[in-house]
Amino acid sequence: MAPSVAGKRDPFVLHASTIARAHTYLAFAAFLSALAIGCALHYKKIVKNGVAGYPEEWFPSVSATIGDWYPERNIFQILIAINAGPRFALVALQYYLHRSATSSIPGFLFLVGLLRTLSCGGWVFITSSDDHDVHDVLMVSYIVLNLPWMFGSLAFTPANHTAARRRRRWTSIAFFGSLVPMIYFFIQHKVHRIPGAYTRYSFFEWSLILLDVMYDSSVELDLQAADLKITVGNFVATSSEADKIADAPLSSSASAPTPAAATTAVKSAGESPSQLNGKEATATKATATQSLYARAQPTVSFVSDVYLSYIFWSVFTALTPTLFYFSIWQLGISGQELALLSSLSPLFLGIPPFKEWAYSREGRTTLHVLTLVGLASYLSSSPMTRLLLVSFANSAATVGATAEWFDGDDEGVAYQALVTGLGFLLTSLSKHANHSNNPIWPFVNENSGGYNKTGIALALLAILEFAYRPVQSQPVKPSKSAPTPAPQTQWFPGAISLGSFIFSLHSLLGDPSTLIAWSWTGYPITGPIPSQHGSLTHLAQVLGLGLAAFLAGSVSTFDVLAHPLYLALGSASAYVMYTHKDWTGYAGGLGVAAFLMSLVPTVWARARAAALGGGVAKTAAVAWLVVCLFDVASVFTVAYAFVPGGEYFRERTNWVLAAQFAGIGLAFRWPALGNGSMALTLSKRAQYAVQYALALLSALSLLATLYHIPTVVPTPHRPGPRIVRAGIWTVHFGIDNRGRDSQRLMRDLIKDMELDVVGLLETDLHRVTFGNRDLTRVIAEDLGFHVDIGPGPNQHTWGAVLLSKFPIINSTHHLLPSPDGELAPAIEAYLNMFGTPVKVIVSHNGQEETPLDRELQATELARIMAGSYPDPVIFLGYVVTKPHAPRPAPYQIMVEDGKVFDIDDEDADRWCEYIFYRGLYRTSYARVSRGIVTDTEMQIGQFVVPPYKRTIRDDSRTARYLRSFKEWLPEDHWFPMEYYPELGGKNGHGYHVFNTPLYYKLPDEALGTPSDD
Known part of the structure; x- marks a missing residue:
């Protein structure tokens, strides 16, 4: 108890760590009591599932234990409801410990913690028996939110809190490691319908629950180390005490006198305590709101940038399917192929007034808005109208992308390169989650799997954020001084490498199952399955882009990815991918995926150096021309019978692939080309943002795979009459x-x-x-x-x-x-x-x-x-x-x-x-x-x-x-x-x-x- 004040009761002081301990005990009590009571009263019922029952299945799943039978369901839900208060309190207390004036991540984690708690309540109180789909969606949401919650909390745990760091580290690693065998046994149960597989799945499902509770219990150690207390009671200070309060330093202990009490003691003459308290409260709320907004702004800007990059890639990748609709019908060159040349619009950046406008905030905002014309073309029922609108949007998109890529200092270019890589990865993920169709492509609509309106609405929000973004809050501040002088570099090789790289991303990694299709040999299956192993392609891409982000933190290490030996490694992977099948060939493809994504900053650095030497308009136009030529060449390898000169391209995918890598190779360090070391670095804040985004995208890819695993068992329609x-x-x-x-x-x-x-x-x-x-x-x-x-x-x-x-x-x-x-x-x-x-x-x-x-x-x-x-x-x-x-x-x-x-x-x-x-x-x-x-x-x-x-x-x-x-x-x-x-x-x-x-x-x-x- 705190010392008493004359005429007042002693305030009640509660150690914050007690709340964390109560949360742990209540959570364990809820789950373990349900398990014990369920096994005692309804054992054979809760172990039975749609494939088998006892004795093949002998251990219950979490859902069956907590959601199917009275009284264990009711006891469990009562305990969980009681536990809701401590859980919300822990989220707030953890934010209180981690808040910082220089980082918006604690605020982001606070939001994640709230959503995580709400989704937990959702799948607990809406059981699989009530609504299977809603239960699964909320459960998946909870697992996804655990990714930023766990790794974010671990990152903000002070280094001297060794016990808390150790517990968070091993529980988070074990949690996500358990997902792999759990998903495997779920597939064995749901798809292959193997008796006993669900019991094995249940063991890992229960381990996730226990590990999750253990992870949250580590906050008790943080609260003990901070000696954080919560004081309940009135406190009135004298004038002299108020002076002491005003001069006292801020402490992590919440047992200090409340701001209301302090301001009451130092109120101005002529104002009543209630008036003063009201003004102070309003000012405090306004300051807190502004502070929270300021801390969240860089994160919001980063998310907006990634989504706008996604919009760029979506419009660009929609162009060729939209125009080749006409080529397919005519089985030959139809004339609409000229729409490819809309990508050459960066040529207009050679006009100084246009370049100045395109580089301005107003110009970039306008270009983003014009890009949306392509997405909105889904409303037209005319293929020709859609092609014209997509071509126009692609022109705006390529000009805008060029302005983003080549403007700013070294750090800005590195940031834009990685955001471009994240946007590309997001397009691939959106296709993986939407039956291989980008949900905002203009040739899909609500009847064919499109989410066009949602995509456009989110794009408008991202553009508004970009347009009204405070300059000081941008993820990377534009340099007001001249960019760092680049070494003497020939502009043409830099343009060739950028064009070759863009085409390689588009052709090989545009969908995660493309590399699997390259290696597919049929039945019996001895390699990866397109619908089930596409996430491995994403994980390889994440590894490559994560490596690039990590090395971009240091000038001395970043340039390792530009060494010719690294090119040899990537080329060897491409050779294996082309010449082998099944898992061996796909392993080569995974090497190519990681290699290409790791090169994003390297290629952008070379292209920027080329732009400084040869001009932005010339460099970008040549790069996009290379993309167009590769598009045509890759089509001619199979469509040679319908185009003039096609016989020279017949079945020459190996030549096209070799040319791609030869072009990319021009971005590496070759003394003859003047490609010296490039000083391209990335801020720690941007590094963390990229890493968190990659972790989130990885989890979403795995969950999309799990969600889309076919649950309908293939069986003939009329087995009786054969x-x-x-x-x-x-x-x-x-x-x-x-x-x-x-x-x-x-x-x-x-x-x-x-x-x-x-x-x-x-x-x-x-x-x-x-x-x-x-x-x-x-x-x-x-x-x-x-x-x-x-x-x-x-x-x-x-x-x-x-x-x-x-x-x-x-x-x-x-x-x-x-x-x-x-x-x-x-x-x-x-x-x-x-x-x-x-x-x-x-x-x-x-x-x-x-x-x-x-x-x-x-x-x-x-x-x-x-x-x-x-x-x-x-x-x-x-x-x-x-x-x-x-x-x-x-x-x-x-x-x-x-x-x-x-x-x-x-x-x-x-x-x-x-x-x-x-x-x-x-x-x-x-x-x-x-x-x-x-x-x-x-x-x-x-x-x-x-x-x-x-x-x-x-x-x-x-x-x-x-x-x-x-x-x-x-x-x-x-x-x-x-x-x-x-x-x-x-x-x-x-x-x-x-x-x-x-x-x-x-x-x-x-x-x-x-x-x-």
């Missing part, structure tokens, strides 16, 4: 007839037709041309399919995809003979259809202009099909031939030499798509119009698989063409009624050509049993 529905569809690179992403339109038709096997063609979108996208994400996640994406982008084909509800036993990727025209892909896979291995082939043959290619490709496909005779086969392909066309046309070669049957050889109205089969009973054949999805219909064949180890005894034409009405068959064989043209069709699709699916009777032998043999 029916298989197989479809073939040429989907025109995932861009519909209106120039929008078509993933969801494809999903809807596949879902309605209840397809078990799907062949999709023109699907290799891992190029800058198509936005580095993956067309299988939405379909696989929402409908549940095994996916084989076929030959990767480094195999120079238009792409083929196999989706299967049946397990894929193995698959082989083929590059069919193509001496004259485009390289043709094929997937040969064995599927386990109700215990019977069935070979399925998906292929995309050459065009009409290359008859030799089509003949050779048909011959190879026939060999593949005949090689497994008489076993069952389903062929789904793009053939380009008339039905019954004699040799050397493909039809006769494939049917006769392949020993297969046409799905219906009386259908004479075909040209591109064909379905062939063998060893199965065909019961229906449908042709479904394309709607607005593509330029090609979907064809569907329905088959019945013979019982295990039985073969078809009569495959004569008479037996195969027992035509039927659907009413003569069980309803399992019927196609959806709403797609009949007389009923109006659905979503623009309908049965056409015959205006109905064709049906065939099952032969008597198909209705028999094994005993008939």
Whole structure:
């Protein structure tokens, strides 16, 4: 107790560390009591899950323990509710200990602590039984918020608080380390449905709870060391005491007289105590608000800068998919490719008045606003209008980016380089979290996975912050003096290196699954999976950018990344990436990802030096011209059949890759080029901001992977009657007839037709041309399919995809003979259809202009099909031939030499798509119009698989063409009624050509049993 004052009660003094201890005890009591009571009263119920129960599962998860049964749920929630007061108090006390006039991070951590506490209350009181999705979202939010909370608190723990630092360090490392095995066992449980996996998952889930409580308990040690006390009670000081109070130094102890008491003692003459207290309180609040705003301003500015960088990359990466929509339709140069030249707009910076305006705050703000025109173009239904608006926005974006990159002192350039890297990483993350589509791209909208309005609203807030940002509060203050003189550097190599680097980021790291597509070999899976391992690409990028930020703190260490030996390391990684497959090839790709991101400051330093020597306009324009040339060259490696001079680029991805790295190499230290050491450093505050941002983005990437893991188990639609529905569809690179992403339109038709096997063609979108996208994400996640994406982008084909509800036993990727025209892909896979291995082939043959290619490709496909005779086969392909066309046309070669049957050889109205089969009973054949999805219909064949180890005894034409009405068959064989043209069709699709699916009777032998043999 504090000394008493005459006429007053002694104030009550509470040691702040007692609150921390109470929080720890209450938290442990809540969770452990729920576990004990749950195991005692409802053991078998809380260990049971959707896959298995006791004895395979024998330890309960946290959610089942705290949320499912009375009374443990109620006791737990009462204790947690009591614990809410101490928890909020600890957040405030921790801020009180860490607050600083020179850093805004404690204020940021205070906000994180509040959100973390609220999200904790959310997933505690909204259990998985109440609302599974809300519970999961709040739980994931809590884990994400733990990242800045834990590492931020650790960073602000005083060095002399060794016990607290030690506890925070090991508990935070153990916490995030436990996430990896926990996610692994969750995948084993949720996706692979392995009994017992959830028990193992539960151990790590409980460890997170215990580690989290242990981490928060370390604040007790901080409060004890600070001897922080909370005093409750009145205190009245005499005038002499007031003078002492006014002269006393500030202390960390809260037991000192309150400001209200002190100001009461020294009040001015003629003012009542209540009036004075009111004014003082108002002034104190205003000062505190201003102080908090001032401390938070650098953090807010940093976040705004990163988001504006994200906007730049989003507009830039949207340009090529928007313009190549026209090239795809015309299968050649259409003229719209000139929109690429909009990137050359930095040439206007050679005009002094324009440059002065573009470098000003008003000019940069205006350029940011003009960039939003491209994002807002999503509102237009015209592809041409969108292209014009995106081109205009890209012009503004590249001018604005150039002004940001090359203005300011050395520290400013380093800051802008790292912010640019963070913005690029954020674009990749946003695609990873949104089924490989950037949510603010103008060719997506709310119907195709877009969040355009949200993205534009956030951009407007970031632009407002930039426009009204106090000069002294900017993350890096612009230099008022001349920039640090750069060594004598030739401007042209610096421009080449910048252009090569921008293209390399765009083409290889624009989506985290692109590098996986390069290494993919099919089934059985012996490498990374695009939908599940893309976060590893992000982690490699984070490692590289984090290394750059760390080394940028010192002039002596930063230049290590410009040594030619480091270039040799990056080039070796690229060689491994190109020449190897599966995990080895992907490991090389991860090396490339880390290498490229670590070079961001180095390349920017060289480019800035080049701009100082050769002028900003000339340097930037040449850099963007290099980007445009690489864009064209990379497309020509696969589109060579449709462009003049394309034969020189045919399948030359290795040349393009070598040229990329040769261009990047010009940024390294070469005495002949005058590229000496560059003194480019970064402030500690900016370093910390970048590191925290990288940590947050890493966690978000992992959580996005976890959230999007398919939860629908692939199972055939009609296992009872052993029916298989197989479809073939040429989907025109995932861009519909209106120039929008078509993933969801494809999903809807596949879902309605209840397809078990799907062949999709023109699907290799891992190029800058198509936005580095993956067309299988939405379909696989929402409908549940095994996916084989076929030959990767480094195999120079238009792409083929196999989706299967049946397990894929193995698959082989083929590059069919193509001496004259485009390289043709094929997937040969064995599927386990109700215990019977069935070979399925998906292929995309050459065009009409290359008859030799089509003949050779048909011959190879026939060999593949005949090689497994008489076993069952389903062929789904793009053939380009008339039905019954004699040799050397493909039809006769494939049917006769392949020993297969046409799905219906009386259908004479075909040209591109064909379905062939063998060893199965065909019961229906449908042709479904394309709607607005593509330029090609979907064809569907329905088959019945013979019982295990039985073969078809009569495959004569008479037996195969027992035509039927659907009413003569069980309803399992019927196609959806709403797609009949007389009923109006659905979503623009309908049965056409015959205006109905064709049906065939099952032969008597198909209705028999094994005993008939």
